[in-house]
Amino acid sequence: MNFKNLSIKYKLIFFSCITAFVALSLMAFVFVLYNWNDYKKSLYEDVESLSEIIASNCQASLMFNDQESASEILSSLKFKPYIISAVLYDAKNKQFVKYGSSDCKILNTSFYGKYLYYYKKIYSDNEKVGSICLKASLSQIYNKFYNYIILTICVLIIALIITTFLALKLQKTISQPILKIVNIAKKVYSTKDYSLRVEEEPRNDELGILIKSFNSMLSEIQSRDSNLEFLIYQRTKELEEAIEHLKELDRMKSEFLSNVSHELRTPLTSVRGFASIIKKDFEKKILPYLNEIKDKKVERTSNRILDNLKIIISEGKRLTNLINDVLDLAKIESGKIEFKKEQVNLEEVLDEAAKTIELLAKEKGLYLKKEIEGNDFNIIGDRERLIQVATNLFGNALKFTEKGGITYRIKEKENEVICEIEDTGCGIPEDMIEQIFEKFKQVGDTLTEKPQGTGLGLPICKEIIKNHNGKIWAESEVGKGSKFIFVIPKK
């Protein structure tokens, strides 16, 4: 566990404890050392004064060679249990009297091992009459010292426990607000709820300021956010309304178109019908008489009338087709048409559509080729509509091809069937290739060139293929020809 990652709470406790420990240990160390020296010093002083008394008392005994009185004096040392032995030497350093069992031969004062040897010469009028050696055991002060150390350690431990306890209590004033801020910050981050606040405390130190500024920061973000949210809500609502409006408009347009187309078709049918009747009547009943007149003016006029009638009829037919297409597209777009879900063999579909142009192609001197890859071309779809698509594509190919011919291919590929209709016609410029599937877009100038379609064929194809979950697109090169491909998934 890394100390860096430790909670601030434990860090504070740790710091307090380590500081207390170092301070107390240092103090304890100094006290112990001081006491040790103090104990030694006091023992030394005790022994010193004791030796002084004994020396003074034994002086006469030494001078008068009275060992009895000397040993009597020394025996009084039994009241000082730390004196292990005492030896009185005469003027010639011969042992005079001995107290205790062990020796005391060292002739100078020193701490040696567990003992203090105290040596003192005894004088009388500047004349040495003898000397005394006292051997004091340090065990008593060792015991005292050990007791002192144990006491110190006990105090140290108790002080540390109290310090830890206090640190545990006191660290809260620092760690708690920080932890509160951290908790709220985490919560705000995870829930994005900017209405949360850190509970404020009546304090004016850095932490109080931190909490206040943190809260005011949250308030600011919240107010900014609520503004933003309101704006987004407003815009979304506006957009939704606009979309609804547009959808409504689109629906109305489709409805309008289908209605208008239907309404247009009725009078148009009459116009076409009557025009055909007029033409028929004119051709069969009036024209023979007019031809008999043999007047060139009349002949020219009658021919022009016939031509105009033909134009009226063909344009009427074109208008009917246009209206039909518009109606078709509007129906598909507004979802009014329900596609059948039957098994359809696309090979058959293409063959059937090809039949419709077979004769026309022959007349135009174009070839019609068929290529097949694979054997299962069955899909689920609307046979009639798919024939409509294929017929449309064949029609286009025929329309724009003057020489060469048309090739259609059917391929089976994994889960889809690919149909291609390729011609050797004029081709489509690259920038137009996307537009041809849009409504009323035909390649070429519709004003200069003879308009030969409604411009709605490909859009309708696109809608139908889309309804079969398929794709349709064109590949082309100007002057070389075009290739229309549609792909329909098998299931």
Added chain:
Amino acid sequence: MVKFRIQILTFLVFYIFTNLAFSAPVSEYKIKAAFIYNFVKFINFPNNSFKEFKICYWGDNFYDDFKSIIQNKTIKNKKIQIRKISSLSQVKDCNIIFITSFSKEDIQSILKFLEGKPILTIGENENFLKYGGIINFILVNNKIRFEINNKQARKSGFKISSKLLRLAKRVIK
């Protein structure tokens, strides 16, 4: 440097000499001489104005033994003179009189003469204290010990240290 050498020399001579003196079987009078010399250190003399310390002896020849102990030593910074006396008229100047074993009558007459005078009387007769002597040598377990008549000492103006009194085998208070 020279002075220091002389000091060492004198110390050596002194040391060897005393060693010789003690290593030989110590005579009774030598010990007594040493005792007398030490007594002085524990006794306060009433009239302290005298220049020399006169130690007199009455009876057996004591001079040599005493001289061997005293040598050049001083007592309380005073030189020591040893003198043999044989008549009471000679007593006047003495500070200490050591009366060796004598007839009972002689001791009594001498002590009577000295009574009240600031002269320390030392004897070696069992009745010495009874007759009015101050310090008397006795033999205890073949060791020389002493007894003190402190009453008589006070009368003569002497103050005897308690240390000395403590060592005395008998003290008359």
